[in-house]
Amino acid sequence: MQVPITELNARMVRFRDRLDRTCPDWEVAAITEKINLYYFTGTIQDGLLLVPRNSDAIFWVRKSWERAIKESQFPDIRPMASYRDAASATGPIKNPVHLELDFVSIAQYGRMQKHFSFTGPIGVDAHVAAVRSVKSPYEIALMEKAGKIHRHVLEDLVPDLLTDGIDEVSLASALYAVMVREGHQGIIRFGMFNEMLLGQIGFGMSSVNPICVDTPGGISGMCPAVPMAGCRERKLAKGDLVVVDIGCGFEGYQTDKTMTYMFGEAIPDDAICVHEQCVAVQDEVAALLRPGAIPSEIYTNVMNGLGPEFKKGFMGYRNNTVKFLGHGIGLWIDETPVIAQGFNEPLQERMVFAVEPKKGIEDVGLVGIENTFMVTPDGGRSLTGTHRGLMPVF
Template sequence: MEATVTKQELETRILNLCTAMTKSCPEWDTALIINRINQYYLTGTMQEGLLVIKRNKTAQYFIRRSFKRAKEESMLKDSAVCAFYPMESYRDAAQVMGSELGNTLVETETLTISILERFKKYFSIKTLHPADSIIFGVRAVKSPYEIYWMKEIGKKHKILLDEVVPGILREGMSEIELTAELYEKMLKMGYHGVTRFYQFQTEMIAGQVGFGESSLVETNFDSPGGMRGMCPAVPIIGNRDRLLKKGDLVFIDVGFGMHGYHTDRTQVYIFGAAPSEEAVRAHRGCIEVEKRAAELLRPGNIPAEIYNSIMQDLEPNFLKNFMGFEGKRVKFLGHGIGLHVDEAPVIANGFTCPLQENMIIALEPKKGVAGVGMVGTEDTYIVTDQGGQCITGGEKDIIIV
């Protein structure tokens, strides 16, 4: 399949979003899209600009830079649904489409006060409404194009963690060296170079890498795993001073991405020794949780009910340090994934919209083991009538290297 998104698919995405916005906010008149990933999803190109969608199901894409590149990349350039215009400032957009926006939907997680003030210089907005959850709801159900590429990504992700990583690990290497060599291998396999998150101010190059108890260190990232990181100013990537030694647990939780899309997987290794019985029990307990959760990834099932049915059945001893370690524990079992690693739906309390076929969800049950590190699993699944279809290889025991 071609990597370029077709005109028909892009037009369908815009129309689907219009339908969803009307259902969620019947009084809407205009939607302003400034998030570059959302712009890419709807236009097939990622530029600095403003995508305006009107209630009549037409769109106008105003591009500051690069208009030339947008015209080269996007299949919408000849579409009746969306027109492209060069833009120096929002004044140019207002001159083309008029200043009256009426009831306006915006991405509240992206729109800053300063950008909003610039909007207000040239546009009249009657009311503001959040568009974030509406857009995520549309993006959550993947098209055949998206599923094809995420399956291809999942195949490479499996090879990376099952076959490539064991050949990289060597005694005395630092976490930074492992991350650097892992990143090089990923790029050569087709990785697009960055793992993207929607969560505000979240940075990640590939994912979390840690030796031993480094994988238990608390972070500012909403994940059960941990890492020491480079330094307080850059608490990601890995630590230069933590060197791999025999008996170390190696925790690798990385996204793999191509053409903008990602899968998510975690694999745990033990270097130069056998894992302890405690680590094996904890890890295999996580495998069983993943299997049970995957079986429930069926259309119509409620994410919050999946979460609670599994959590309520876990033994108190297993729940200790489950989904984190000591004070740092997250309150979910999985998350949607696609153009961002952290998408809807989330397998957690509060998410009550039923699952739909072709949603894609990463399940990641993990458990901290004192003095050892983080164990557990993560794989990416497609929601189907038969339960979750794994596209990253499936849960594995701790790999002995």
């Protein structure tokens, strides 16, 4: 399960090349966020990856150096008790250092600055994200495995879990067990320190309950202290719409998929019509996922083609809407670029996006769909199946 050394070397080369092109005066980059460390070194340990411009990178590990050596093929892994050890070996950094400003705390920055004596810092987050956004064939293979598990569970196995009177938490628990049994890594990861076991699972209007996450859907949650996993009191009944919006991970790499189910009987015809319109939007966006396409232009053109009535509450419910149609995905569920305004760099082959057009409907819940697509010259290729949603479970 080790990340191959050829893969690690290629990632570092791309990272250095990007800094050379965009930051011609850079001297050293310092990486500390655990998923970025995994991306560049192949292990998640408490440490500091120093990438000097004119010498080889060194991964300084506080804990556990022994595990890092066992798990990683990174060529230079050294133990440290604190940043003092790394600074003593490398010397002071005279120019501003490139740091992950989204993740380095003020206290951590102070400790680093104390020992390395650098000025600055300058943000490196966007550069790491840009390198990570284009997946290698190795990464695509892992995402394809995640997508295969995802499709099988949501399309083939979930219907058997839907029984009259089951509550949302019990469904989430049963689904988690099935996902892990089928190969899910047991956790999904988001940027900005967030992790979850699965995602959003809800019956009817629970699926549009407002939450703190920037997503078109929602969830009731167990209580104010734990606003996730579903509601114990909300039980499945005939006529309910069931929404399962979850991630699936395999060896770190994730796909995102939403499936909807009609339990006992069909939802109203007008809601089915809205769902079909959402599926058509997904298909339109997916067809545009080609190298050279501009994400912001995809967003603007697709949104401009929607009718004013349909756009009311689109990508959410009532006023709780989001301003995107899809998002990058990989080691995090929420990567860049995003199919939204402000993302103006051309798409590249093997970028991967979760496309999720959805809309909340009064007294029904969240209709719509989500699948994960890889950018190809022929348009987006789904990694998570092609089912159109609203699966009947009668």
